[in-house]
Amino acid sequence: MAGPGGGPPRRSHTKSRKGCESCKRRHIRCDESFPQCRNCTKHKVRCPYNDITQPDERSCSPDKPDLMWTPQIEEEINQWKVTGVFPFPHIYPAPTPCDLTLDQLRLIHHVASISEQMESLNANGFTLWTRRIPTIIQIGATYDYVLHALLAFSATHLAHLTDCPLVGNMAYEHRGIALNRLQEAIGCFSRENSDAILAASLVLSWQATDWKSWTELMQGTSTIIDAMESWKHESLFGDFIAESSTFPTGPPSPTPDHQPSQPCAADMDSYQRTLKQLQKLEHHLKQSHESPKPITQLIAFMKGSRKIVLTQPLHQQFERLRALRTWLFWLPVDMLQQSSCSPNSLVVIAHYYTAALLMERLFPDIGAAYFGSLTVKPIEEIHQRLNSSERGQTSLSFMDHPLGTVYEFRSRMGWAHPVDTPAFHQYTAPPFYMNDGSPAMVPAASPEYFYGDNVSFNYSTEDLSVPNSAVSPLQLSSPFPHSGNQQYLNIPSPYGAYSPVSSVYGDFGDAGHSDFEDSGNWTVPYSAASPVMGPASHRYSVGFVSSPIQSTWA
Secondary structure, eight states: OGGGGOOSHHHHHOOOOOHHHHHHHOOOOOOOOSSHHHHHHHHTTTOOGGGSSOOGSOOOOOOHHHHHOHHHHHHHHHHHHHHOOOOTTTSSSSOGGGGSSSHHHHHHHHHHHHHHHHHHOOGHHHSSGGHHHHHHHHHHHTOHHHHHHHHHHHHHHHHHHHHHHHHHHHHHHHHHHHHHHHHHHHTTTTTTTTHHHHHHHHHHHBBOOOOOHHHHHHHHHHHHHHHHTTTGGGGHHHHHHGGGGSOOOOOSSOTTOOOOOOHHHHHHHHHHHHHHHHHHHHHHHHHHOOHHHHHHHHHHHHHHTTTOTTTTTTTHHHTTTTHHHHHHHHHHHHHHHHHHHHHHHHHHHHHHHHHHHHHHHHOGOOOOOHHHHHHHHHHHHHHHHHOOOSTTHHHHHHHHHHHHHHHHHHHHHHHOOOOOOOOOOOOOOOOOBTTTBBSSSOOOOTTTTTTTTTTOOOOOOSSSOOOOOOOOOOOOOSSEEEEEEEETTOOOTTTTOOOOOOOOOOOOOSSTTTTOOOOOOOOOOOOHHHOOOOOSSOOOOOEEEOOSSTEOOO
16 A cells, blocks of 8 residues: 555554553653563663563463564564564674574574663673674674574573573574584684684583583683684684683593692682672662662572582582572673663672672682683773762772772783773772782772671571472473483573573572571582483583594584
8 A cells, every 4th residue: 555645655563552651651662572671771761561560471382482572573573584684783794584483583683682772771891791792693694503502592591581491492402503513613613714613612601501511612612712823813702712711620520539629718708708798788779778689699699609518529519600600691681671770780780790700719620710700891891880970979889899809800810900090990909819828919908898897787588498399391302312401501401300490580490509598618518419400311512523623622
């Protein structure tokens, strides 16, 4: 039908009356994204969707995965299919839509839209992964193993949000394809595909929580980086390459006589200071009438971490830290979307990252330094945002401890420190110590940093109980005849007896974490078989083979 005046026909669109109240008041179209629509995110206001329950029709049916479709997302993807123009034009090249299924297009759209939301808030630097999404999508347009790794990551996040087992199944399937094709790519490694191999390795490392497979993946990646020595300065992942010095030092399969590193007195002192800082922040959030739940659960995790026996097998130590790794990837995005980068939310996120840095001191053998290294720049960028904002001045005092922890981590790793600029003032850091007990080269301690015995820090009495998990709905048939049950970021394979959590901030997820309480110490035994590993005889693991690069992985 011709448009007004005989012009071109009007483009059809889907009407909906389910938009948020803010968009209705502005008479603008709402994309109906929960829990924060894109327009509210753009205008940096709290979306009314945060105050209502998610509609029932968004839950997955027994035969259809819940990919959180909305009318606007459907229209954008349909236009992408018709025109070939990616809904996010700043990302180019993008995958060709005719080569992908509708579900795959949705998965790409999901991570791209989150990256765009974070960019609109100038917050991509506050997360571990969103700033890398455009580059990974561009590489994925050419290399299918990179694309499948990204599809798996996107499905993992959606499964976390929806608790839909079919979406978890999709993530598992794409991971298997990515690993198989990545192994093939290793056999023809070259200067041209080195960045693609690194991109796939990076995205897969975000998802891996199985100790043996993760260490083999990291050690294989280290071999690739060594092979790139003559041209690594050209890589799109220069900072990732720089972090290779923080890869795990523990072997994938330790010998019986392997002796793990032990924390010294200075490490335990740092642990106690961090715990006190978290309790102080919890009290501040309550006084500000904001939910302390994110910090409450982090305090519980910190207390529970004392129950890990450092002489137990490395894979058990690695599994014990799974909850923190999950939060590091998902919680910052959730909080930034809901709060539009409020100062208190930024401080909370910075303290989660600080906890990751602390884990490097307590568990150096299991790659904690690598996960901690991902958090250094986000902490520093959060400090810069708060320092340059009038709204952030009240919360800025809570950044002394995160910055001091970053300073000490940089010293331990031998990294350069940021230059003193108007946006990043030097700070007075607490006296940190190296493993040998000698003090690190830091300024004198600020008197405000030490709280003294006269300050009372009360442990939260909020309920942190975790419901017992029965047989998981994720126990589905494997799409691969030789697949196993490798675990990734709190979303297990669909073949274990563990169900993903669905709360906004995440929970500990299994009964093994219910003993996170203020009792016990570093010698209290913690013994339990990993609750997330189901019975299977094969895995999509990453081993080593001979190829044009000596001792790379397969």
